[in-house]
Amino acid sequence: MIRSLGALILLMMLSFPAQAGQPTIVTSIHPLALVVKELVGDDARVSALIPANVSPHHYSMKPSERRRLQNAHRFIWLGPAKEPFLEGTLDDPDLERRSLALDRGDATAAHNHDTAQEDPHIWLNPDEVRAMLPPIVDSLAQLEGLRRPQLEENRQQFLERLAAAEDRIRKRLDKLPAMDVFTYHGAFHHFAEHFDIRIAGTLTANPEQNPGARHLAELQDKLNNARSPCIMTEPQFSRNWWEGLNIDQPMSVSHWDPMGTEVEIRQGGYTRFLDQLADALVNCGP
Template sequence: MSRLFAIFLALTASAVMTTAAHADVRVLTSIKPLQLIAAAVQDGIGMPEVLLPPGASPHNYALRPSDVRRVGEVDLLYWIGPDMESFLPRVLATRKLPSVSVQALPGLHLRHFAVDSESHEAADPAEHDHDHQPGSLDAHLWLSSFNARVIAAKMAADLSAADPANAEHYQRNLKAFDDRLDTMDANIKARVAGVAGQPFFVFHEAFDYFEDAYGLKHTGVFSVAAEVQPGAQHVAAMRARLTEVGKTCVFSEPPMRPRLAETLTAGLPVKLAELDGLGGYTPASVQGYEQMMEKLGSDLAGCLESL
């Protein structure tokens, strides 16, 4: 028995929700990566919806009245949790149907943002993303294929309980997803193997799960709190770090490149590129999750190989 099938059976047995047989189970996810996982599980039966539009930040999204109505009406709702979508708890408090904070699922491999052992703060301004406090949960957990398997198993269990007539179909989809992730992991490891030791920088500390899974490690994080403009001393320190490293890549996230990027890299042998950890424009298809993850690996490796 595979580890994923064992998880599926355990979650199915413990699912607490209606067992009325119907194929039209309406699923809503907060963000695109969860929609991509749900699409793999629901393949051939239904298509999950997603709450946030492409390019929207899950950290500070402003719900519209139509969004609030959808949150209240769908049969199953999946979100990362309060460490990611801080705008959702108040709305979910009035929801009557099942909702799942995936960060609370048993069996996940979770990471926390690093804490300096002496000062509990990073001495170097390029060491931490100031929007993610040292010691807090790193909620970008979908960028681990191990965690994607756990999330998919939970979704399959919930859907089987809500739609028992199609339980066998959800189980087959879950097994197919598990098999494809084995292939995906091998593909990404092969793609990034040649750049594993090269330094690179990010504007948002969002990729630690991905880096850990595939033998990568960013050199620094060029970010300040969203509401704070970086001072001249901070910018000078970050430019000094880039100058010290030499040829490298600095990755931002779509849809907007930070204005700070041009100031930081002007006159330096540095390339600016993007990594889309939210898969904002990835089609919601049966293989959408793998496409999002493999594109991350290809975009990262491609920039570093071009130096």
């Protein structure tokens, strides 16, 4: 009996050697985990620090999440210019050595949501994601268990899937009738501008601040004069502001999730995420 149990344990150990030796990669946000998973496939464990159903604008790190960072072989984040709330986390020199910041620009720009250029939600633009890939590959290739040739092959396959997804989405969106799209804040501009979708109005320039009375009055006028107005709501923010507006014409309401909460972290996940964003627009059409 003891001999049989020992043989079983040995068989189990031999069955999972790759899993035991896999590097652990933690990203700041869920969409970034989707991108990294496209590159590493099954050769690494990838997870996001901030839960997908939590807005980064209101995030406060828990002790368990800090421990995950300490145990990660690599931490990949957008950088202090895009995620200033994480900057103090990297005071630990050892963690900083194991981290990759994709953008080390001016951190003050991260608080200004007035334009797509200044908005931190760059993962919504496929061109921005393409620009992330080389530094991510360079960083991950330094980890034991990940080989540069395989990472480069995965990157090329991802680029092909990404191009196919863009073509598929453009064909779908080109069929939409004319409509004016209204969003909660500036995040959607990254996706909209890439796919030539016009944003007619935004509820707030900064989701950390409530919209002012004058801005709400102007937004209400825009909605009343819009062509087939479409309101895009987000799961991370309340719909009460929209419901409080006095609109005299029918409106379509759709739900889009900039964090990809329901998208599984696996290869093909990022393009599925883009498809879901397109679904939200199609569902909002008149």
